[in-house]
Amino acid sequence: MDQNNQKPAIALWVITPKGAGIAQRIAGRLENVTIHAGKSAGRPEDALFFDSLAEAVEKHFRSYDAHVFVMATGIAVRMIAPLLDSKHVDPAVVTVDESAGFAVSLVSGHLGGANAWTEKIAAITGACPVITTATDRAGVPAVDLLAKQHGLQADNPEAVRAVSMALISGQKPLRYDPYQVLASGLGQWTQDINTPDFDNQPGIYVCHHCPDLPENVLVLRPTSLAVGMGLNSGTDAGQLCEAVYSAFARHRLSVKSIRAFATICEKTREPGLREMARHFARPLTGYSRARLAKIKDVPTPSETVEKHMGVKSVCEAAAIKAARSGQILVPKQKTKNTTVAVAALDFLS
Incomplete structure (x- = not known):
């Protein structure tokens, strides 16, 4: 295959x-x-x-x-x-x-x-x-193919039909696409909107947030989120996965948009963390203390973390670093053995 x-x-x-x-x-x-x-x-x-x-x-x-x-x-x-x-x-x-x-x-x-x-x-x-195929015969773009080519995962692939029918009938479906992932392929065929207000019209939503949307809106997930992880030694993958799912659900983000996991170098050797990354089928990156220490604007620095790890932040700093200095969407979320933070990239490439 x-x-x-x-x-x-x-x-x-x-x-x-x-x-x-x-x-x-x-x-x-x-x-x-x-x-x-x-x-x-x-x-x-x-x-x-x-x-x-x-x-x-x-x-x-x-x-x-x-x-x-x-x-x-x-x-x-x-x-x-x-x-x-x-x-x-x-x-x-x-x-x-x-x-x-x-x-x-x-x-x-x-x-x-x-x-x-x-x-x-x-x-x-x-x-x-x-x-x-109808879109080919009508000479309009195939939305499902464009999504695949750009690495977008669909939450509701059945909505492709509503969008395709709109294109075939000469309508311009609404497109909420903050990263402009589909602008080159669908720009002339769709109406770009700045807020996800579809008013029950067929449309395309390309974002990591999870608002309530009409059934005829195709929801596509870009890989736009970096997840910073902290953990106690020996924490198993089950606890780590649960911490990630809980943080994403609480802040209404899609785990399909996870681009990578990041932490301090020493923690990349933890079996539970490696297994968690395999579960989500995403890479795990480790950053040195020196590189994490350069990330100054962390929302919740910790003296305890600094005492034990030599830096004021692990999960938030790692998330920001992995997101190429992107914005923190989820500040540090703590459980008994884990910390999770999520940052969004400012641009995709």
Whole structure:
């Protein structure tokens, strides 16, 4: 799968010698491709062979980022139908007929990349690309794809439909986007607003705060928050995670917007802190005493912390440092064994 910047994994499915020939042409032009061939497909080079197409597709469906079926679209539909979940998690599926007349984007056109794969495969085979997603046909931006490209996570992906329908019908959805993450892609298509007042109109909200919003507003989370952590030695990951969740809930912030965790260097060796960072799938950074001491404007300096750690602040100073001198949104929150502070970046890059 496409992890850690590896090339996307692609499966090519063939059941006849003619289909195998097309698959080999495609495989010769793309990277990280595996051909899966049936008994009647001849013996294509380097292929994996199967007895039952349905069983093989079921076994491997979630193992690839994209599937290309070189066969009738109806066959492909019957193979994948029981395996589909949603466009947010399904791999891309493309079909190519055995005359290479048409390449069809079948499933996960935007988020899975099937539309892009269709264009590539059409260019390789000479097929006519067939793309039927409504935004593409209407010539308007695909909001879900733009969000993915900018690293934004959706709270309510079902709201994409309301925004897309507004775009297709010629409306300009409202867009609250303080960091202007989507300004380049949606600026001319949306109406930028300075306060999150949508008045029940379709819209897009790009921010780490969690206000109450209408259902037709797509909520997208930028990675704009740095979390500073302090802890007693031996504190387990459960206590640390609970402290983070509680602080974010109390101040109505989204944990999806966490960009990184930060603390003093010595604490990065704590197993509980490392496990907590893995739980949130975010990096953990440690700063030296000297670097933390340079952060002067901490809201709640502590003589006790200075006595034990050599600096007047750990969690607040670390949050500010990790946020590139950004503003503290959540000053130090204390539990028995932890302290948590949250700072917002002034700009994203």
